[in-house]
Amino acid sequence: MTAAVKQHLIDPAVCIRCNTCEATCPVGAVTHDANNYVVDASKCQFCMDCVSPCPTGSINHFVEVAKPYSLADQYSWTELPPEDASTEAAAGVEAFDEDAAALLADAHKGSGGKVRRPPSASDPRINLFSRRNPAEATVTGNLRLTPEGASSDIRHIILDFGNTSFPVLEGQSIGIVIPGEGANGRPHALRLFSIASPRDGERPNTNNLSLTVKRVAEKKPDGTELRGVASNYVCDLKQGEKVKVVGPFGSTFLMPDDPEADIIMICTGTGSAPFRGFTERRRRSTPNAKGKLHLFFGARSPQELPYFGPLQKVPKTLLDQELVFSRLANKPKEYVQDRMRKRSADLGPLLKRATTHIYVCGLRGMEAGVEASFDEICQAYGLDWPQLRAAMRESGHYHVETY
């Protein structure tokens, strides 16, 4: 098979020839004749500036082709050429950065098949800033969430974008460019971090976002310590420091924009980041929504559970929370899947509802237990979990992001 290249196309059957894209494009890649508006594949750099202002959505077509369509090809069209199955279109493209795309594909594979965004989710912007052309953000906060002496160092990091537009949605990720080189003399590999704040910032209408980052520092059997380059760089950031940010990435693990949606959120540790964004978004936009948020959140102990304090202040009407601990003195170990079974009387009916969305986020090790609990609950309620899971995934209602 020929290596495919990505190409940006405009759907001539939807476009109204309003010239907005041509006026917006910073590199002159969009042009037109009397018939069509088209994108010059040799000029387009996928900066996405034209996507948001387009009034029709006709601009939002990214395909993979063996050879890019020429301008003459595009001028002659009355509709887009049919795509063949091997180059399925990019409604589901999570990132144009290949490393970011690979990382997200890996993180989402626990869902068991091709993932789709929730039908009501807002249209995400992706890849606005690339590694060649990153956005600059200023660190305006770096707060340790776990007490000194706890076995993990988890940080709440706030990045402010100043005058740069960096539009994100809850559930998306960003990459941070780590300065320097690895042992192999090449730039450090890209690492992604889930955004922990809602789309309009830490406080409404602030141009910033937050991350929940755990410092990776593990004792190896030989006594040395494994230190994650990226997480240590981020956890050591000082207020006022500048960082280079790429992204945003992710177009499927997004929050439904529907007040009637019930959202079941299952996480461990820093996997809670997107759910902090979800919760805050719901609180700000539709606090009296008919749909409810249900959180199953596991950690070793309250001290090691990020945002334990703030969570105590979230009203139960907004967020039904189950905080589950596996290392409490004098108590048997309990994991999120155990608590899910205890709440089967609530989860069962939720699983029967078409408006329910499920999100699983955290360490990959949690998947099997969570699956087993859903299976058990389904059996008790006359449902077939593998079937239901496939159907929910197909319709954008089931999402896994694990690592």
Next chain:
Amino acid sequence: MNIVNVDYDGLIPNNVGLNSDTRVKAALEKWHLGYINWWHDMGPEGFQQSLVYLRTAVSVDPKGWAKFDYVKMPDYKWGILLAPEVPDRKIPFGAHRGEKVWQEVPGEYRAMLRRLIVIQGDTEPASVEQQRFLGKTAPSLYDLRNLFQVNVEEGRHLWAMVYLLQKYFGAEGREEAEELLQRRSGDADTPRMLGAFNEETPDWLSFFMFTFFTDRDGKMQLEALAQSGFDPLSRTTRFMLTEEAHHMFVGETGVGRVIERTCDEMKKAGIADPGNTEAMRKLGVIDLPTIQRKLNLHFSLTLDLFGNEISTNAANAFHAGIKGRFREDKLEDDHRLENGTYPVLRLVGGKIVKEESPALSALNMRLRDDYVAECAAGIGRWNKIIEKYGIPFELKLPHVAFHRQIGEFSKIKADIDGNVLAEADWKKKKDDFLPSNTDRAYIESLMKPESRPGQFASWIAAPKTGIDNKPGDFEYVKIAE
């Protein structure tokens, strides 16, 4: 103050540094009260408490300029947003071509500028008033949302013009800003300034035709003002154009979807003759000849908005560097037009003839020609839909002399091909060209609201894609009971 960064803290979101401009800020905050009262009185009737999935402009940077969310319309953030300043921008045309653009109003052109801004500003609330009852008969939640999007953005465009009046025109500007809230579309005593903006928008086909034809005039006027040597006017209209594109979209796809539905039903019912109005009406769709008559009406009403073919006002505004031509920056000539000529259709001895006229006097004509070319291209795309169904029918733009109240041809009656008609002939044929009372009554009979998500009235097809990429059954408006 960085122009891209929008201040959202105050009552009025803006990127013009309103916080450090206390005089204008106070004036606008006072005006805001009147505006909200006007919106409650004259804005969309019956939906002020509904949650509408609206786009709000939040930045002038294309990467993040718009966000979509459920909003109650009275809570919409009407802001003042100017496109970024182009460094070292020069006046692109007229006697001052090549000089630095004006950041303040040049004294000698003050009256002319004010008038242009007031006329542009007056059209914005007018169309909201014209459309205020349409919500009750929306063919779908999708269309209802699009109507409200158009309405709130027309509201924002009023803000854009009022900012210029308040900021640059002192006490006179304040008075004009007040009067923009006092005039009422169609009112016998205090009508809006331009004819087409006092016409009713009685049904949804009229609304789609209005957004296709009349909002496109708005777009052409904004394009001409975006070239202005008065930089604040250029910057504000440039940003307005990004929003105006959505209105073109609503019109073009709205009419296109009506056509598509009609063709689809014709094909299913095996009706081969597009002239068989009766059979098509039995199917609950709008027959193609009626669509043509609606098109004739709206096109001709809109042409009047371009004013007289030969106009001293237009010449003066161009010469002064205040109002340019459509995409002046893309044109290659001397940009002064002191010597050139331009072909203009005129009425000479009762006949329609083409005459070369001084280019400077013919600017209205020129802008109208650019407008007609755009309309024709859009109609070509509508015809593609009809062609796809293999139906032998073609929509056409009527001749520019047809049904005119202003300009050269207001003195005569002409048919849609530009043949001059005697008064008696016109009366006889009028109903072939323009919607008759029967047409109107039929269209009105179709106007039944459809408020179930994903459902559409019988006479209109579903759109190809959703707004903000939403799926077909998305609940664009949560109607408050």
